[in-house]
Amino acid sequence: MAKKKEGTEGKEVVKKIVNVADTMQQDIKKLKQPQIKIPLRALSNVEYSDKEGYFKLLPGVKERTLTASTIKTFAQTLRMMALSKQLLETDDIATKREAYYVSKNWGDARFLEQPESDNVMDDIEAMMTVNREQIGFIPEEKGGDVAGELIVIDVDPDTGKELEIDCTKFGSGAYSVPSSGEHLRFKTKAKFILAIETSGMFERLNKHKYWKNANCILISMGGVPTRACRRFIRKLADDHKLPVYVFTDGDPYGFGNIYRTLKVGSGNAAHINEYFCVPQAQFIGITPQDIIDYKLPTHPLKEIDVKKIRDLIKNDPFVIHHKSWQKALEQMAKMKQRAEQQALAAHGLNFVIDKYLPDKLKNNKTWLP
């Protein structure tokens, strides 16, 4: 059933692509310079409302008119659209890297570096208001690691039969989130999801089977969560009404990049944030107050960290919306200190399991929204 749905979606995207191209060629016939309109993908062009729970794209668009200086990007965008159409019609996919290599056949219109092709891809995505999986491109990035009380129901690509993957049975390893997980279903009795910034902390918790005692699902994000990771957590949390707790380093990067992106999405991919965000996420630590309460060893903030804090307070619609986040960030700016997740080890290697997490989970007043 999922497959069929993808098929019709694909047809719709193909239709959109053909429409854009057709309008263009009609313009050219009339000797009118063709234009393409692409939603402006930037933090300045999103708004945040608590009700919706994610960064929503504003109507700002960039218009690109075909002129001597834009003709190269035009050619590349059209070539990329043609490739996307071909992929959708043959029910195939290409990784971002592969798409970049396909462009090497385009002669002068080829991309010189992958960021160029990624950017054009993002433009098409935004133009079609779909995500890149829907236009036939998949990222190479890993989705994240999962361990705990969860059974993932996937499909065997050869036989089409259902596969049950038990995430308690990976021993010291973990289940890896696939780049595209729209078709996955879940069985779980866990009480919550714990999303963790670093794989080091994830390994410690997994090794001591923290998930068993706490009856939860552990997910390692490995830095800023990828789209696949965000989508996986969202789907899992939605399907089973699970709360999502986030545990990162106590620094502006952990707050502003990792947590914020997980919860409300990013400015760059605002056109798809609706599906790639986890509005139910809650931040449990490490908060600036934790640094004081738990007497954590710290590092001084670098100039770039202070700048990041100022930028978050001034420009990030999410932070602007939440007074408590502004306070927390101000507090950190005053302390001029930051603390890593691993700093908890100063009180004993398993302090995090025995004391910190149980304490924090019990007291939601120490959380941040």
Next chain:
Amino acid sequence: MTQKSAEELAKKQREISIAEFFEKNRHLLGFDNPRRALLTAVKEAVDNALDACEEARILPEITVELVALSETRFRMIVEDNGPGIIKKQIPNIFARLLYGSKFHKLAATRGQQGIGISATVLYGQLTTGKPATIISKTAANAKAQMMKLKIDTQTNLPQILEEKETEWEGKEHGTKIEVDLDGSYMKGRQSVDEYLKETAIVNPHCTIIYVTPEAQQIIFARSTNELPPEPKEIKPHPYGVELGRLIKMLEITQTKTLQQFLTDEFVRVSANVAKEICENSSLLPRTKPEQVSRDMAEKLYQGIQKTKIMAPPTDCISPIGAEELERGLRKEINAEFYCSTTRPAAVYRGNPFVIEAALAFGGEQDGESAVRIMRFANRVPLLYQQGACAITNSIQNTSWKTYGLQQSKNSLPVGACSVVVHMTSVWVPFTSESKEALAHYEEIVKEIKLALQDCGRKLASFVNKKRRIGDEAKKRSYIQKYIPHVADALKEIVGFDEIKKKEIEDNLFTMLEQVRGELEEIGVDNPDYDPELAKIGQDEEQAEPEETEEGPKKMKKSSKTKDAFGGDEDEEDDFDSEEEQDTLF
């Protein structure tokens, strides 16, 4: 240790004749190595010939012949069509150092001190032991006078070894000098060939017929029959006279009073100014010059500095002219852009002077190395001591980046460009007697920089224009490149036929290209360029062809051998500049 008495030491103390001095310090005169010696000899003879012709208002026609007697010995024969020299003066002019007509007057002539040609005779005599032969004829109906001359180095007096009257068939008047000397003949930027070529370029009124040691005849024909205006002689300006010279002038003057001395011997001194000078010096205007003591002379000197005196007249110098300079450059260099400028006359130490500059940019020039510099002083090319010259320094200290050339701090700019600078003055200040580098007077450096900046601004507007046209051309090639891709992709997505695709391409072309108008073209368009001329003075062969089969080790070895023989052009130049530094400090 036995002490020596003053008397004993006095036995060894004696006068050194100027000839003896230069015998030991010939590098000061430009005879420091065989290659340069040959050039200096030719240069002195040709400079004198040109000066003589111009002074007599004759269109110069000069023959220079170098005969290779052996690998290291040459006979130099230089003949002019000048007024000739009367018999009595021949020995003094050619065989007595510091004898001449130009030292005591101030006029924009090539020669200044009266050393050059006799130094050449002395150098020939020192290296070959042979006398110089001079033939001179002063009128069509007169007989020619032949003399064989040497210099007595102890007395600095001419020795006449032989003299006779002789017939000089087919010659109305003129002078010919023949000197045998040791030297070395090579091509390149510091060669006789280059010197004569550059001379011809900045003296378009002269014809030079040159027979190389390889017996090849090159004729630099005159391109104008107009002589440059006669260099006017001016008296010294009070500001330009040092105390020593002032004392000397007071000694030899024929005038009766100090006031008369000042008004008669100097320029820009009226009776009133003279009185003012005397007042400022606390001296009486009626003081007799011969009674002026050293102390009084010093007072007078101070008084002159205190008095405001009008700048010297500047009509006494005649620049080549920006147009003429540029035309010369066009013959030599095939470039895309030329410009030139002549500064108004300025004054240093009481001497009026004019700076001219010209530039040639782009075209066939090498863009990877430092710009080529061509320096001239009173229409004489300066080929040596580039590093010590105020011209080079001024080029280095001008900021060329804003004019579109690359330049690292305080060094010569890099780019496909040649820079010509000419200084003309009644007295060109050289750093040494060999007259190859201009001294660093603040006023001169300032004027050179102003001239360069003027040319630089013109260059910048050309470079910018070229860049704009380049950008436009790039955009157009962009359009050409990507139109097919746009059409192709549209065809693939929408699915239409080739005919429609062609229509799309044509329409895109109409939309994007035809609105842009005509593309201006920049290229080399220089009908004046003379490739044969440009070749003269260039390095004979562009380095030996690389022997690719040989390993790198062997290559190294072969280049070492080359060094040992000093055969490599560049090596030679480096060596030379090192030596120059020794002389300077």
